[in-house]
Amino acid sequence: MPKTVLIVDDSSFLSKQIAEFFTSQLGFQVVAIGKDGNEAVDLYRKHKPDLVTMDLTMPNKDGKTAINEILTEFADARIMVISAVKGNTVLECLNRGAKGYVEKPLKFSDPLFVEDFKQSVDEVFN
Amino acid sequence: MAARTTIQGKLVKTSLMVLVPAFVLVTLAVVILNVFLGGKTQRETVMRIESSLKAKGRLLTANNAQALVGMAEGNAFMQIKDLVASTVKDDIDVVSGTFIMADSSMPWATADETDSVRMAGILAKAEELGDPAIVWARSLEAIESRRTVGVSDELLEFAAPVGDPEAPMGWILYKLSTATMREAIQAAKDGSRKGTALVIVLLVALGTGALLISLRKFGSEAANLSRPIRELAAAAEIIKNGDYKQPVVVHSDDEIGELASTFETMRQTVQTYTEHLEELVEAKMRQVRDILDNVEQGLFVVGFDGNISPEHSKAAPEILGVNELQSIRDALHLSPSQEEDFVGWLNLVRSKHAAMRWDKLTKVAPVQDLEIPGADGQTRYVRVRYQRMYDKNRDVEKIMVLAQDETEARRIERVVAEEKERHENEVKTILGLVNNLPEVIKDFQKDARKRLDDLTDLAKSMLDRATAAREKFPDGPGFKPSPEDIGRLFRDLHTIKGNAGTYGFERLGRLAHHSEDLLEDLKEPITVRTTVTLGALAERLEEMDAAYQEILETEKRLSGGGGEGDALVQISERKIEHVRRMALAMHSGSAVVADSEAVKTLAMACERLRDVPLARLADKYRGMIGRLAERLGKQIHFEVVPTHLELSPHFFNPIDEALIHMLRNSVDHGIESPSDRAAKGKPERGTIRLEVAINDDQVTVTLSDDGGGINVESVARKAVENGVATPAEIARMSDDEKIQLVYEAGVSTASSVSDVSGRGVGMSAVKECVESQGGTLRLTSVPGSGSKTIIQLPSRFAS
Incomplete structure (x- = not known):
């Protein structure tokens, strides 16, 4: 049975790219795509996916808050941050329990970026 | 730490456990023996005392009976009385004595110590003496004794007949008290008990003393024994605490001494190892420190x-x-x-x-x-x-x-970057100057000069006003630039930026862009002091002026002012044509000319003299694209490949109309607005590319853009709406075939009609134009990535 992933990003353009990558390159099943932190928490409750990719800057509820809420409710949740945010927010998310991060921009045509993305996903599951 | 028993304590305890029971056993044995032996001795003593008393009584009585024979015969009663009395008196054991005459009428003599009257002896009548012993005495024929109980005492009674035992004259009776005897027995008994007690006391005292002495001796011996162990333990404690330098000294000649000496050897080994290790560590640390120091x-x-x-x-x-x-x-x-x-x-x-x-x-x-x-x-x-x-x-x-x-590295990096930027800017400036018609450049320069001057004047006057306002009201609201002035500044800068970008004057364009950014600070809400912003703007304008001057200087160098490379001369096409015709005439007419091939080559060379680089030839399109793009608010880079391909100045003339049409279409409908492009993840600046390739048999002109491409379905729908094709025909067509429908009259590629293009008549004219020149054209498109038109023309086009 393929692993399941929930993708959260306020840009549907990027969500689609990420979803495509997970499906074709990593053999995941994309169970849902969320557009903000509220949807992230609701969709996690509904699908309990093996992995969540979380954007940080999003309307209504930001990624950091969503991560905190998901982990409060589901301590074992595997969350990987995908963000262009610089500074300490990523560090704070990791310390809160996010298991990895990937930096934007998403250069899926760059083999180095793809390798880093794959390894980051592996690390989340280790 | 738990209380620890010492070796000394253990030894003392063990010795006590042996000594105390042994002592108790010996004492018990002595006491038991004493009691047994004492009892036997006592019984023998009692018998000896009794028999000696009996012997004395018997002897006394027998002697008296003998002595009394004479006295009784002589009836010497007084003598008898004295004898009896003195016997009672002299012997403490004799309590009383009585001489009984056989003839009861005769006086009897008696003495009794217990009776005060009879103490010294009296003579009395037989009947006065109611003593039952008398009856016993009178019956005796030989000396006899018996035990009776007296008034206060047990008595021994002795009696014997006096004279012939067949016909005795009387009987002598003595009563002896056993009191003395019992006293003696008691004394003997007491003596025996005292002895036993004494023995016990002596034994206990001796035993205790011996115990105490042995304890003392044991204690000190045990202390002697455990002292080396304590010393050894102390030495071990020192080593445990990491001090390997104190020698282990224990004075003992037994196994402990041996152990101590082994211990000392071990300590020395450990010390050697430790010192060796310390040296090694120190050497390593020195190396590390050397590294860290250097x-x-x-x-x-x-x-x-x-x-x-x-x-x-x-x-x-x-x-x-x-x-x-x-x-x-x-x-x-x-x-x-x-x-x-x-x-x-x-x-x-x-x-x-x-x-x-x-x-x-x-x-x-x-x-x-x-x-x-x-x-x-x-x-x-x-x-x-x-x-x-x-x-x-x-x-x-x-x-x-x-x-x-990284300060130095960054400084170098910055210097290199600046240098690189300067060179790139120069190259781009040169390309801009070379690739554009001199008139166009002149127009640009004139325009830019005027705008720069206007900008500088306006900025200076605004700064003056702002400074004045600040001096007048240091804490006041300050100078607020009017929206009109800001608008003027913004327009001029934007135009300079757009034009500079079009011609490749990057530095000037970038500086104009930075200046635009500065203008943001003049808009409400104002967070930066206006004078600061305007001061910065004035500086930026000076830089722009410098960049402008650079363009002029580069131009001067290129046109020969600098004196390097080929000097450019302008020759009118007419003069070249004249030389060419002369050469050709020589070739065809006169036989004088020896080498007709050389003349032919010369003619061709003359023809090529008028050729210009493709880049220069495409300048008119570049200008058109630049102006159109600015009007539509688009950013477009016009690329010409290969730039240095030399072509006839009239190369594009036959298809000029078609090219203008297609380029307008690309600018208007192909390239998206910068914001749309950014949203799609494309660079904000679009690219239109004009490519010319000349082969032996044909000339290919390719026009491509990286715009949004053509919506195939929309083209097909329009074709049906305008009666160009039936739905059934459309259904049979491939996407490629459908796209070609744009060349049919009445079909437009754009969904909206603008003043530039989109009325659906242009593309059919393009097709007509190309085909009239004997050429073909083919349109391809990738939705989202752009479209491409390939025009193929006969080879004569190249000449």
Whole structure:
């Protein structure tokens, strides 16, 4: 049975790219795509996916808050941050329990970026 | 520490457990023997005392009976009385004595110590003496004795006949008290008991004394025995505490002494090893210190607790701009919140170093670069990197922080970048100058000059007004530039930017762009002092002026003013044509000419003289695209390939109309607005490319753009609407065939009609134009990525 992933990003353009990558390159099943932190928490409750990719800057509820809420409710949740945010927010998310991060921009045509993305996903599951 | 029993204590305890029961047993044995033997001796003593009393009584009575024979015969009663009385009196044991005459009428003599009247002896009548012993005595024929109980005492009674036992004259009777005898027995008994007690007391005293002495002796012996052990233990304690230098000295000639000497040997071995190890460690430490003292990087080690290890490279404090590396806060110039972040990062590293790649972990470290104000006012740039330090179990134990001063590297980098930018700018400027018609450049220069002057004047007057307002009302509301003035500034800058970009004058364009950014600070709400902004703007305008002057200078150099390379001369096409015709006439007419091939070549060379580079030829299109793009608010880069391909100045003339149409279409409908492009992830500036390729048999002109491409379905729908094709025909067509429908009259590629294009008549005219020249054209499109038109023309086009 393929692993399941929930993708959260306020840009549907990027969500689609990420979803495509997970499906074709990593053999995941994309169970849902969320557009903000509220949807992230609701969709996690509904699908309990093996992995969540979380954007940080999003309307209504930001990624950091969503991560905190998901982990409060589901301590074992595997969350990987995908963000262009610089500074300490990523560090704070990791310390809160996010298991990895990937930096934007998403250069899926760059083999180095793809390798880093794959390894980051592996690390989340280790 | 639990109370420990000493060896001395153990010895004393053991000896007591042996000695005390032994002593008790001996004492018991002595007492038991004493009691048994004492009882036997006592019984013998009693019998001896009794028999001696009996013997005495018998002897006394027998003697008296003998003595009394004469006296009785003579009736010497007084004598008898005296004898009896003296016998009673002399012998303490004799209580009373009576002489009984056979003839009862005769007086009897009696003496009795217990009776005061009869004490000295009396003579009395037989009947006066009612003594039952008398009856017993009178019956006797020989001496007899018996035991009777007296008034207060047990008595021994002795009686014997006096004279012939057949016909005795009387009987003598003595009563002896046993009191003396019993006293003697009692005394003997008492003596025996006292003896026993004495023996016991003596034994106990002796035993206790012996015990005490032996205890004392044992104690001191045990102490002697355990002292070397204590010394050995003390020596071991010293070694345990890490001091291998104190020799183990124990004075003992027994096994402990042997043990101590082994111990001392062991200590010496350990000391040797330890000293050797210390030397090794010291040597290694010296090497490490040498490295740390000579390494040019700032290098120190921080633990997960945030504490810095004392070892660090000599350069570290200097690079980090601190006197001492005492805390991570000082070392990395952290604010309290940054310090908190850093501790958070250390915690992350501690928990995640096995699960995450190190470069991912170090990327989220709160400190990556430091800007340290130097003593000379120069900011130093320090790059901070992190490395893992492992313990012996290959676990990350500490983190090595590497600080590298990159100020010099950055300075060089900046200088190189500036140089590179200057060169690139120059190359682009030259290309701009070369690729555009001189008239166009002149127009641009005139326009830019005017706008720069206007901008400088306006900015200066605004600055003057702002300064005046500030001097007048230092704390007042200040000068607010009018929206009209800002609008003027903005328009002029924008135009300069757009034009400069079109012709490739990058530096000027970029400076104009920066100036535009500055204008944002003049808009409400104003957060930066207006005078500061306007001052900066004035400076920027000066830079723009300089950039403008650079363009002029470059142009001068290119046109021969600089004197390098080929000097450019302008020859009218007519004069070239004249030379060519002359050459051709020589070739065809006269036989004088020896080498007709050379003449032919000369004619061709003349023809080529008028050729111009493709870039120059495409200038008119570049200008058109630039103006159109500016009007539509689009950014477009017009690319010509290959730039230096030499072509006839009339090369494009036959298809000029078609090219203008297609280029307009690309600008208007192909290339998207910058914001749309950004949203799609494309560069904001679109590209239109004109490519010419000349082969032996044909000429290919390719026009492509990276715009939105053509919506095939929309084209097909329009074709049906305008009766160009039936739905049935459309259904049979491939996408490629459908796209070609744009060349049919009445079909437009655009969904909206603008004043530029889109009325659906253009493309059919394009097709007509190309086909009239004997050429073909083919349109391809990738939705989202752009479209491409390939025009193929006969080879004569190249000549």
